Amino acid sequence: MTARFNHTIIASLDSQRMAEFYTSLLEAKPAPHWGPFRNISLDGGVLLQFATPPIDFxxxxxxxxxxxxxxxxxxxxxxxxxxxxxxxxxxxxxxxxxxxxxxxxxxxxxxxxxxxxxxxxxxxxxxx
Missing domain, CATH: 3.10.180.10 (2,3-Dihydroxybiphenyl 1,2-Dioxygenase, domain 1)
Structure with missing residues (x-):
């Protein structure tokens, strides 16, 4: 089996707003949140995690x-x-x-x- 993409962290100014924006546009599913991450799930088990980093990005x-x-x-x-x-x-x-x-x-x-x-x-x- 080749490698499969699993997740990425997307730097966010407002992680809640970003999760809502992507969920709506991509018709994604909500996923459990933890720590600083607001998460959504795409088909194939891909997780998008939104978090505000401590630095400019x-x-x-x-x-x-x-x-x-x-x-x-x-x-x-x-x-x-x-x-x-x-x-x-x-x-x-x-x-x-x-x-x-x-x-x-x-x-x-x-x-x-x-x-x-x-x-x-x-x-x-x-x-x-």
């Missing part, structure tokens, strides 16, 4: 693969809630999505300033 990039219907629901939330978004990572195509890699994608910032990418086709799908 640089923004990170997190990409999530969604089904077509989930992408539609997430994009509707982004538009309905007036969340600034772009079709490209350089933020040069505001208010739209892309059709790269045979699917659709969108970029946005989370409440702590991290870059999120939502996409319907993984970069390696269809590759030999």
């Amino acid at each position: 640089p923004p990170q990039h997190y990409a999530f693969l969604l089904s077509e219907s989930h992408f539609d629901r997430a994009y509707q939330k982004i538009c309905t809630e007036g969340i600034e978004h772009w079709a490209d990572p350089r933020r040069q195509c505001p208010g739209s999505i892309n059709h790269e890699h045979g699917g659709r994608g969108v970029y946005l910032l989370d409440p702590s300033g991290h870059y999120l990418e939502l996409l319907t086709k993984g970069y390696l799908e269809g590759q030999p």
Whole structure:
């Protein structure tokens, strides 16, 4: 068996708000909390842990693969809630999505300033 991704800690300005934002957008499940961590669970047993670090942190990039219907629901939330978004990572195509890699994608910032990418086709799908 190859290694499988299990969890990551996402630096947060407000861990409760971040957990709620990601739970709503990703349709994640709540998970038990402990210590400084607010946790949510994604399919496959992946745990996202949100915590406020004792230092300033640089923004990170997190990409999530969604089904077509989930992408539609997430994009509707982004538009309905007036969340600034772009079709490209350089933020040069505001208010739209892309059709790269045979699917659709969108970029946005989370409440702590991290870059999120939502996409319907993984970069390696269809590759030999």
